[in-house]
Amino acid sequence: MRTQRGNLPKPAGRTAKLTVYALGVAAVLACGAARSAEVEVLHYWTSGGEAKSAQVLKQMLDEKGDTWKDFAVAGGGGGNAMTALKTRVIAGNPPAAAQIKGPAIQEWGDEGVLVSINDVAKREGWDxxxxxxxxxxxxxxxxxxxxxxxxxxxxxxxxNADALKKVNAQPPATWDEFFRTAEALQKAGITPVAIGGQQWQDAETFETVALGVGGAAFYEKAFVQLDQSTLRGPTMVKALETFKKIKAYTDKAQTGRDWNLATGMVISGKAAMQFMGDWAKGEFSVAGKVPGKDYLCVPAPGSQNAYTFNVDSFAFFKVRSADVEKGQKDLASLLLSPKFQEIFNLNKGSIPVRQGMDLSKFDTCAQRSAADFTSAQAKGTLVPSWAHDMVDTPAVEGAFYDVIGNFWNDDNESAQQAADKLAVAAKTR
Known part of the structure; x- marks a missing residue:
């Protein structure tokens, strides 16, 4: 799902980089041939649907004659994984590949520790x-x-489809409909909204609300361009007010709850709804639930014509072994192969990033997602997820997380005060 929110460790500086590689080269060269042939992959796919997807990738790499060495780091947000990655790079012993994305890829590139896989990309026509x-x-x-x-x-x-039936409601298309439905669910004794009390989940929910309230053009100006007047303006205030209103329809035991446990509340019927990216579908699939029957997957209120995207990706690090380099290229090729794209995304709940795929084996949620992606591309309403590391630097993203998390938990802070703080946070360096 996502990489980290909050104050992520930044990559080591150039001086540190040179020093650690000088210190680490002897240890790396001392590794035996058996170890050097291993392709160590750092990832944070540890929940049910995600772990199943990681296993598929491992098996496919093994079939190519390479040895997958699993470096799984628990923590759905990826913060623990990024800390582990920094530690390994500083030690001069990075993994062969690591699950990172967005601006973090560019930052690691600036450190000179990434290796080009352009020969694979050119040969296979990635562009x-x-x-x-x-x-x-x-x-x-x-x-x-x-x-x-x-x-x-x-x-x-x-x-949860049954929960909605109990209050005779339809999937809410507007925020007014959403809150009317939430009120009816609460009166029926069902927790309307499942959420985990973690900053990244607060941030993701707010991102979705802001898109639904303000639209793609507002979202782009505020969170991609970091326009000061937009961040402080009336539409942002309205988005923050709408976001805070949701809290009254969540449970009090949310603090520290992982996202997949919140999804489990919806699966079991303990809660009715959850704002979450479509990696949540992997949890429904593992539980044997059927879209359209047991659960519904719909665009969040007001955001039907827009699409916030989050892309999982693997960056490749410089290694000192020809065997491992061969394994890295095998892995890169596998990741974009039609077979892996199909199997992996069927398990993960996402859609293939490879264009032109046959989606006949995918369910209605995925097919709708793919159609909406194409439509948003054409309309210019396809926007990257700032809450999932696809836009801003870790410093700005972390500052946004703090503002949103504090606003969610502080009943005395006004929406205008939070908006002003977002504008300040956007200047974080």
Missing amino acids: KLIPPQISGIMKYKGQYVAAPVNVHRVNRLWI
């Missing part, structure tokens, strides 16, 4: 296979250094 809004993110100075594996739609609302 024609990957949407341009995504391919640019995977490149450093015009060279592919990372490979995308999927496209997640973030602005999703997941609904």
Whole structure:
């Protein structure tokens, strides 16, 4: 799902980089041939649907004659994984590949620790296979250094179908409908909205609300361009007020709850709805639930014509072994292969990032997501998810997280005060 929110550790500086590699080279060269042939992959796919997807990738790499060495770091937000990655890079012993994305790819590129996989990309025509809004993110100075594996739609609302039937309601298309439905669910003794009390979940929910309240043009100006007047303006205030209103329809035991546990509340019927990217579908699938029957997946209120995307990707790090380099290229090729794109995304709940795929095996949620992605591309309403590391620097994103998390938890702070703080946060360096 996502990489981290909050104050992420930044990559080591150039001086530190040179020092640690000088210190670490002897240890790396001392590794035996058996170890050097291993392709160590750092990732944070540890929940049910995600772990199943990671296993598929491992098996496919093994079939190519390479040895996958699993480096799974628990923590759905990816913060723990990024801390582990920094530690390994500083030690001069990075993994062969690591699950990172967005501006973080460029930052690691600036450190000189990533390796080009452009020969694989050219041979297989990645520029024609990957949407341009995504391919640019995977490149450093015009060279592919990372490979995308999927496209997640973030602005999703997941609904327990039986809960909705109990209050005789339809999936809410507007915020007024959403709150009327939430009120009816609460009166029926059902928690209307499941959420985990973690900053990244607060941020993702707010991002989705802001898109639904203000639209794609507002979202772009506020969170991509970081326009000061937009961040402080009346539409942002309205978005913050709408976001805070949701809190009254959540449960009090949310603090520290992981996202997949919140999804479990919707699956079991303990809660009715959840704002979450479509990696949540993997949890429904593992539980044997059927879209359209057991649960509904719809665009969040007001955001039907827009699409916030989050892309999982793997960046490749410089290693000192020809065997591992061969394994890295095998892995890069696998990630964009039609077979992997199909199997992986069926498990993960996302849609293939490779364009032109046959989606006949995918369910209605995925097919709708793919159609909406194409439509948003044509309309200019396809926007990257700032809450999932696709836009801003870790410093700005972390500052936004703090503002949103504090606003969610502070009943005395006004929406205008929070908007003003967002404008200040956008200047974080």
